[in-house]
Amino acid sequence: MGKHRVNKKKPKRKGETITVGKAESVPPGRGATVKLKDGTEVALFNVGGHFHAVENFCPHKSYPLADSRLYGHIVECDLHSWRFDVRTGECFTKKSCSIESYEVAVEEGWIKLTV
Numbered sequence: 869m870g871k872h873r874v875n876k877k878k879p880k881r882k883g884e885t886i887t888v889g890k891a892e893s894v895p896p897g898r899g900a901t902v903k904l905k906d907g908t909e910v911a912l913f914n915v916g917g918h919f920h921a922v923e924n925f926c927p928h929k930s931y932p933l934a935d936s937r938l939y940g941h942i943v944e945c946d947l948h949s950w951r952f953d954v955r956t957g958e959c960f961t962k963k964s965c966s967i968e969s970y971e972v973a974v975e976e977g978w979i980k981l982t983v
């Protein structure tokens with residue numbers, strides 16, 4: 869395992885589905901921060917109308933990935949360009965630094981996140 873930072877705002881897995889907002893509020897090619905009631909958060913991305921969620925955290929120096937740029941299904945951290953697949957959380961820059969991904973569905977225009 870490589871040395872990397874720990875995400876203190878990573879949602880705990882509960883098998884719980886939460887409605888987090890309207891799909892139209894996140895345009896294609898953009899990300900958004902979703903803050904959960906317990907203070908944890910995820911980065912939500914719209915990739916051509918398909919929504920994906922991963923930890924809102926770059927394991928390199930903790931930068932929030934929701935604020936970083938999206939290239940197709942790849943988010944590139946704004947600080948030092950580490951790259952992640954928003955569908956799976958896989959880190960392309962350093963394999964041991966992959967992050968968690970979360971299931972997202974859209975039902976009648978509402979985004980549903982399962983943590």
Ligand code: FES
Pocket residue numbers: 926927928929930931945946947948949950
């Ligand atoms: S903090 Fe993300 S690449 Fe350095």
